[in-house]
Amino acid sequence: xxxxGATQHRQLKISILRYNPQDPNSEPxxxxxxxxEADGMTLFIALNEIREKQDASLQFDFVxxxxxxxSCGMLINGRPGLACRTLTMHLGEEITLAPLPVFxxxxxxxxxxxxxxxxxxxxxxxxxxxxxxxxxRKMEERMEPxxxxxxYELDRCIECGCCVAACGTARMREDFVGAVGIxxxxxxxxxxxxxxxxxxxxxxxxxxxxxxxxxxxxxxxDVCPKELxxxxxxxxxxxxxxxxxMK
Amino acid sequence: xxxxxxxxxxxxxxxxxxxxxxxxxxRGFEAVILSLVPPKRSHSAAxxxxxxxxLGNAIKGxxxxxxxxxxxxxxxxxxxxxxxxxxxxxxxxxxxxxxLAAWGVPWNRVxxxxxxxxxxxxxxxxxxxxxxxxxxxxxxFGGTKKWRTCYTSDGTGHxxxxxxxxxxxxxxxxxxxxxxxxxxxHDGGRCFGAIVRNLVSGELVAxxxxxxxxxxxxxxxxxxxxxxxVINEGMGAAIALETGVAALGNMEAVQFHPTGIFPAGxxxxxxxxxxxxxxxxxxRHRFMPDYEPEKKELASRDVVSRRMEQHIRAxxxxxxxxGEHVWLDITILGRAHVEKNLREVKDIxxxxxxxxxxxxxxxxxxxxxxxxxxxxxxxxxxxxxxxxLFACGEAACxxxxxxxxxxxxxxxxxxxAGMIVGEFVADFCASPESDITISTGLVREFWERENAxxxxxxxxxxxxDANVIKMRMQDLMTSNVGIFRTGDALKAAVDELQELLIKSxxxxxxxxxxxxxxxxxxxxxxxxxxxxxxxxxYGALQRTESRGxxxxxxxxxxxxxxxxxxxxxxxxxxxxxLPTLNYEDLDILNMExxxxxxxxxxxxxxxxxxxxxxxxxxxxxxxSLATADxxxxxxxxxxxEHLLPERFQGRNERLGEILS
Ligand SMILES: Cc1cc2nc3c(=O)[nH]c(=O)nc-3n(C[C@H](O)[C@H](O)[C@H](O)COP(=O)(O)OP(=O)(O)OC[C@H]3O[C@@H](n4cnc5c(N)ncnc54)[C@H](O)[C@@H]3O)c2cc1C
Numbered sequence: 073x074x075x076x077g078a079t080q081h082r083q084l085k086i087s088i089l090r091y092n093p094q095d096p097n098s099e100p101x102x103x104x105x106x107x108x109e110a111d112g113m114t115l116f117i118a119l120n121e122i123r124e125k126q127d128a129s130l131q132f133d134f135v136x137x138x139x140x141x142x143s144c145g146m147l148i149n150g151r152p153g154l155a156c157r158t159l160t161m162h163l164g165e166e167i168t169l170a171p172l173p174v175f176x177x178x179x180x181x182x183x184x185x186x187x188x189x190x191x192x193x194x195x196x197x198x199x200x201x202x203x204x205x206x207x208x209r210k211m212e213e214r215m216e217p218x219x220x221x222x223x224y225e226l227d228r229c230i231e232c233g234c235c236v237a238a239c240g241t242a243r244m245r246e247d248f249v250g251a252v253g254i255x256x257x258x259x260x261x262x263x264x265x266x267x268x269x270x271x272x273x274x275x276x277x278x279x280x281x282x283x284x285x286x287x288x289x290x291x292x293x294d295v296c297p298k299e300l301x302x303x304x305x306x307x308x309x310x311x312x313x314x315x316x317x318m319k
Numbered sequence: 320x321x322x323x324x325x326x327x328x329x330x331x332x333x334x335x336x337x338x339x340x341x342x343x344x345x346r347g348f349e350a351v352i353l354s355l356v357p358p359k360r361s362h363s364a365a366x367x368x369x370x371x372x373x374l375g376n377a378i379k380g381x382x383x384x385x386x387x388x389x390x391x392x393x394x395x396x397x398x399x400x401x402x403x404x405x406x407x408x409x410x411x412x413x414x415x416x417x418x419l420a421a422w423g424v425p426w427n428r429v430x431x432x433x434x435x436x437x438x439x440x441x442x443x444x445x446x447x448x449x450x451x452x453x454x455x456x457x458x459x460f461g462g463t464k465k466w467r468t469c470y471t472s473d474g475t476g477h478x479x480x481x482x483x484x485x486x487x488x489x490x491x492x493x494x495x496x497x498x499x500x501x502x503x504x505h506d507g508g509r510c511f512g513a514i515v516r517n518l519v520s521g522e523l524v525a526x527x528x529x530x531x532x533x534x535x536x537x538x539x540x541x542x543x544x545x546x547x548x549v550i551n552e553g554m555g556a557a558i559a560l561e562t563g564v565a566a567l568g569n570m571e572a573v574q575f576h577p578t579g580i581f582p583a584g585x586x587x588x589x590x591x592x593x594x595x596x597x598x599x600x601x602x603r604h605r606f607m608p609d610y611e612p613e614k615k616e617l618a619s620r621d622v623v624s625r626r627m628e629q630h631i632r633a634x635x636x637x638x639x640x641x642g643e644h645v646w647l648d649i650t651i652l653g654r655a656h657v658e659k660n661l662r663e664v665k666d667i668x669x670x671x672x673x674x675x676x677x678x679x680x681x682x683x684x685x686x687x688x689x690x691x692x693x694x695x696x697x698x699x700x701x702x703x704x705x706x707x708l709f710a711c712g713e714a715a716c717x718x719x720x721x722x723x724x725x726x727x728x729x730x731x732x733x734x735x736a737g738m739i740v741g742e743f744v745a746d747f748c749a750s751p752e753s754d755i756t757i758s759t760g761l762v763r764e765f766w767e768r769e770n771a772x773x774x775x776x777x778x779x780x781x782x783x784d785a786n787v788i789k790m791r792m793q794d795l796m797t798s799n800v801g802i803f804r805t806g807d808a809l810k811a812a813v814d815e816l817q818e819l820l821i822k823s824x825x826x827x828x829x830x831x832x833x834x835x836x837x838x839x840x841x842x843x844x845x846x847x848x849x850x851x852x853x854x855x856x857y858g859a860l861q862r863t864e865s866r867g868x869x870x871x872x873x874x875x876x877x878x879x880x881x882x883x884x885x886x887x888x889x890x891x892x893x894x895x896x897l898p899t900l901n902y903e904d905l906d907i908l909n910m911e912x913x914x915x916x917x918x919x920x921x922x923x924x925x926x927x928x929x930x931x932x933x934x935x936x937x938x939x940x941x942x943s944l945a946t947a948d949x950x951x952x953x954x955x956x957x958x959x960e961h962l963l964p965e966r967f968q969g970r971n972e973r974l975g976e977i978l979s
Contacts, residue, residue, distance in 0.1 A: 092835070094520065094835055095834075111640065112582075112641075123837060124786045128828070128829045128836075128837065128838040129830040129832075129836070129837075129838070133356070134549055135362070135550055136362065136548045137548070138365060138586070138667060138671075139667065139670055140364055140365050140474075140477065140663065141356075141359075141361075141364050141548070142359075142360060143357075157666075159671075159673075178497075178519055178835065179519075179835055185357065186357025186359075186360070186496045186497070187496070189357065189359070190357070190494070193488050194488060197489070198485050199422070199423065199482075199485040199486060199489040200421070200422055200423040200482075202421075206417065206418070206421040208414035208967070209971055209972055209978060210972050210978065211417075211972045211974075212416075212421075212454060213420070213421075214452070214453030214454055215425075215428050215453055216428070216453060217427065217428040217429065217430040217452075217453065220425045220427055220428045220471075221425070221427070223425035224471050224472055224478065227425055227471070227474075227477075227478055227481065228474060228477070230359075230477070231359055260423075263423060263425075265421065266423070
């Protein structure tokens with residue numbers, strides 16, 4: 073990217089919350105790395121450059137680096153977001169990065185969202201429940217095109233954990249399923265292939281670790297990188313569950 | 320030394336590995352999946368455009384069936400594919416889509432009535448049939464005669480991977496996340512599992528299994544400019560190669576996708592062109608029809624990528640701050656379409672380029688995209704030389720893509736191969752052949768060897784920097800082993816890659832701990848990646864012809880006479896600096912579709928002497944069966960159904976072909 077030529081690049085100061093729980097001598101502390109900005113620089117590029125040139129021990133997670141896989145959720149100037157698609161030019165010269173809260177810390181910016189999400193999936197049974205056996209040679213069940221699109225809309229969640237990190241309840245209640253979980257329930261609820269009833273869903277989320285734990289602060293809605301309609305979905309599931317609870 | 324026992328060890332939690340594990344689990348075997356990352360973050364999630372299966376529901380897919388899909392795939396492969404495997408694949412793909420539908424994938428559906436689409440730069444109205452309303456629809460993709468690519472907007476891989484991964488959870492299959500298989504355990508004839516490193520604690524554990532399945536995806540990261548995820552470093556293929564026994568097939572067959580955004584290389588889907596997007600040059604001229612009058616922007620990827628580079632070389636590229644590129648124009652599709660069917664594309668353009676593709680042109684240039692080569696197996700997915708070792712998905716070469724794979728055929732392959740190989744793995748596990756007969760002593764030897772290698776890296780006083788070696792390798796591969804290849808450039812690459820391999824034995828680390836250590840990971844992986852890079856470069860140097868994605872400027876013709884063969888690479892000696900290459904002939908006399916012109920790309924090729932004879936035989940068979948149905952004719956030309964696991968045999972129902 074040398075062709076950038078005449079443009080004067082900014083000197084960034086990237087402060088990172090460092091802590092390696094694997095290392096008994098490690099204490100949480102902020103460490104600041106100076107870095108010359110480049111054209112089109114993302115936090116993905118910036119962090120890799122820091123690791124290659126300044127500190128080989130720095131831990132963070134990237135996979136697709138295209139905003140699709142949800143690996144790189146972190147607090148960027150205090151706000152949960154995907155680092156790979158955050159351009160440094162949209163940020164000030166001083167940038168602070170910290171790991172997502174709530175999730176188990178692996179080291180530095182790396183957190184164990186995978187473990188949390190698997191536990192959530194197991195608990196909410198985030199798969200189609202049916203007793204109908206399908207004959208794979210036969211034509212598929214029909215579905216209204218509009219409904220397929222509505223399901224996809226909710227299916228777009230990438231389990232990045234940003235909504236959980238932004239959630240007041242999740243920080244207080246260890247077992248709260250978060251907006252990610254409630255959105256899954258909404259997704260399966262509108263899917264006619266899933267034969268679970270409202271009673272079944274109530275069993276899963278009809279308590280304070282589920283939809284009634286939500287304090288409607290809606291931090292989740294504002295930070296979702298996929299812009300899922302979390303506010304509407306939480307309200308929808310809550311309405312259904314209140315009705316169930318009154319039965 | 321900790322040992323974990325299981326029936327099936329699946330290395331890789333992408334679509335292929337998950338489906339294979341589910342298959343084995345459903346047959347009553349215990350399976351453990353290893354993955355570098357949470358499985359839903361595997362690169363399968365990044366597939367945007369869709370999955371090919373000949374359902375024939377959409378009006379533009381009418382008349383589609385296995386035969387058409389078969390021909391497209393074989394032509395796409397430039398006749399490098401194993402045609403029986405292609406038949407197995409096309410026959411199972413509709414079943415795979417339907418299984419995923421039952422598992423919750425919200426496939427886009429046919430909406431009856433008129434709708435406007437863009438075809439060849441024109442807005443036209445097509446009318447979907449009443450009878451197809453609500454069935455799974457399809458979009459157009461490159462190199463296909465029919466609209467066959469099933470999709471969920473442009474998040475197809477995501478929707479598939481989440482449904483699949485949740486099925487694995489439903490089947491209580493454990494996934495050991497953040498673990499990496501770093502060596503296979505074997506006795507020279509049988510594979511018994513792997514030595515696995517925990518990427519967080521650094522601990523090494525021996526996993527012993529009846530069957531070991533490599534489903535680790537592609538190795539795109541041996542290139543600098545690639546659409547692949549940063550974890551796509553080919554470690555599964557590499558550890559198979561390092562056994563010295565298992566072979567890698569056709570490693571020189573590397574696909575470059577036409578539309579990586581420039582310069583980042585992030586992919587925007589072929590669906591952009593499938594849905595009607597155009598490629599424009601620096602003068603905003605639509606240049607593809609000049610080169611490819613038949614298929615234009617929708618010729619196969621190898622052809623489109625070459626034409627783009629050719630056009631840029633001719634000085635017709637657009638000049639940007641980071642260099643030359645061409646433009647992708649999807650403005651013609653309209654905002655509503657972009658925001659509904661190409662929303663990932665919209666996000667990518669917005670976040671990484673700051674452009675709005677509904678109104679702006681998108682700068683694109685070909686980028687490494689897909690590895691046709693991989694662990695060579697037979698049609699059951701089992702290595703032909705190392706028993707108990709299976710492979711499926713992008714990591715494998717069973718060989719359905721030959722020298723070029725069609726868009727949409729890969730996610731289809733991952734699921735289909737997972738289904739088929741999962742069954743064969745279960746069959747293997749059910750047989751006494753699969754008994755774990757290895758001694759603990761030998762297991763310990765493997766464990767100690769790997770442990771010693773890691774210690775050696777950590778304690779090394781070497782002076783080489785792992786990152787520097789890796790970047791040099793990536794640069795070399797992109798500049799010398801890319802879309803246009805020549806003997807000289809390949810030779811230079813092979814020489815320097817060998818030097819890098821030797822240097823990589825002298826890496827020193829700045830950060831010397833055993834637990835979670837990204838630099839250590841780069842160090843041991845780059846040693847392996849260099850071997851893969853050498854398989855690619857050396858294979859490309861030896862193959863003095865052009866076929867599919869492998870294009871030699873000094874040998875521009877496809878040469879069936881001398882090169883209708885599959886390259887097999889092995890790495891017998893640990894200190895070797897080159898792979899050992901062998902070749903496996905493809906037998907034209909057993910082909911259903913003998914070599915010919917693909918329908919796009921170059922028309923001149925050197926015929927194989929058997930081609931004419933086989934053509935004549937085929938004519939004769941077809942004439943003698945003139946009144947028979949397509950199934951009978953196909954069966955007479957090349958039997959395949961007996962090769963499929965029983966569970967997946969049988970025809971596929973379509974609107975025009977109702978099963979009783
Ligand atoms: C950007 C992009 C878009 C694409 N779009 C399409 C499309 O629209 N249609 C299509 O058909 N194809 C598409 N492809 C291709 C297709 O997505 C891939 O070929 C396919 O998903 C690969 O699936 P897989 O299961 O083989 O491997 P992957 O999904 O790559 O999974 C590999 C798994 O192996 C694990 N792993 C790797 N090494 C190790 C190790 N040593 N130890 C333990 N675990 C390991 C990883 O953690 C991961 O879980 C696209 C590819 C890219 C790059």
